[in-house]
Amino acid sequence: MQPFTYNANPARILFGAGRLSELGAELQRLGAKRALIITTPQQRATGAALMAQLGELAGAVFDGATMHTPTDVTAVALAALQAQRCDALVAIGGGSTIGLAKALALRTGLPQIAIPTTYAGSEVTPILGETADGVKKTQRSSSLLPQVVIYDVDQTLSLPSAMSASSGLNAMAHAVEALYARDANPIISLMAEEGIAALARSLPVVVKQPGNAGARSDAQYGAWLCGTCLGAVGMALHHKLCHVLGGSFDLPHAETHAIVLPHAIAYNAAVAPEPMARLGRALGGTKAPWTHMHAMLGSLGLPTALRDIGMPEHGLQRALDLVLSDSYWNPRPMEAEPLRQLLRHAYEGAAPTLD
Known part of the structure; x- marks a missing residue:
């Protein structure tokens, strides 16, 4: 066999139907008190439901995530995060929401929980692609990795x-x-x-x-x-x-x-x-x-x-x-x-x- 190097990325994976119910406990395990919930405009209702589920652990919802993680959108989200004094990030959705959470984590060092509703895979990668002035640039950093990923199949059933x-x-x-x-x-x-x-x-x-x-x-x-x-x-x-x-x-x-x-x-x-x-x-x-x-x-x-x-x-x-x-x-x-x-x-x- 040829020599090789294998690096495993750390992550806590919760896989199974109904496991979204454990979100609050996972935030508490991370020491978080006010989470910023990140969605797209199409997922406002999902964000509102998570706010209700988390109660006082929820700080605010930012529903402006969009494709290719434009840096101007990240700037707006960062301002909202700081204004609401949030200390953790919860992204529910596909690559757009998870990418925005990564961009915010890169700038703030805050912990992330990703709840993928598509099959994009971004939730387990230390990779971020950001777009500015029509050019998309990619970077790798261990600080981009979510600490927890919740794979709840129930959250994918409505995906067209x-x-x-x-x-x-x-x-x-x-x-x-x-x-x-x-x-x-x-x-x-x-x-x-x-x-x-x-x-x-x-x-x-x-x-x-x-x-x-x-x-x-x-x-x-x-x-x-x-x-x-x-x-x-x-x-x-x-x-x-x-x-x-x-x-x-x-x-x-x-x-x-x-x-x-x-x-x-x-x-x-x-x-x-x-x-x-x-x-x-x-x-x-x-x-x-x-x-x-x-x-x-x-x-x-x-x-x-x-x-x-x-x-x-x-x-x-x-x-x-x-x-x-x-x-x-x-x-x-x-x-x-x-x-x-x-x-x-x-x-x-x-x-x-x-x-």
Whole structure:
């Protein structure tokens, strides 16, 4: 066996139906007295319900979280946090709310509790992507990690089918890139394969039967594993592309990841035969992994083309320039013409190719 290094990120995980009821006890365990509850505008009612549940442990609700963690939104949230004298952060939602909590924790050092309602995986990663002036920048720091994550399947039952599917494929992308990461290791590869398999078998059921708690729990389990992979090893081309596309053109995060993933897999396939074998095994199909993933978009009712989620055609060249302007490790070197073709195919919704 090849030598490897494995770093485990600390986290307290509460997994199971109904475990949101333990939120107050977890805040007390952290020594918190006034929590800032973070939601999106669409989740105001959820924030209000948590306020009622926590009683005097709740300081205020900030319901302005949005995609890609814009720094101007973080500034507004920070002012609200300070005005209400809150000493802990509770994020309930997907990557937008959890990203904002991380940004606030980075600036204040306050403890966080994350309650994911999607399959994004951000809750178990020491990674933050922030957007300013149309550019998204990513950083890693152990101070970004939530101290507690509550995976309560009941909080995912109302997640719409399309959002469930795109969020699940976004999670899969973390594990796919972990398989061929520069610092890949046997432990993370095992988790990646298991996480991909859990999502591959559960997402079709979730889409057809959104109220199926068993499938939802399986998907949440897979998302946790995939997010843990993202938090433990570095990423590659797929994440670079999606950060550029999302941060520069304000594309929806999960859908962007879902559309780009098959093309990024195909780009790296020739130089990563063992990871491709693992991926194929996890997907459980007979097709090539990139073909299988592209077909999953259609079978799950998701868009296959970047143009269908708001990508302007004139932005393709700018996206390519941004990807090439910043050194970013990938198992296959970043080559302008193949990447131009990749972006064109993803824009049009064409099948991924190995060129």
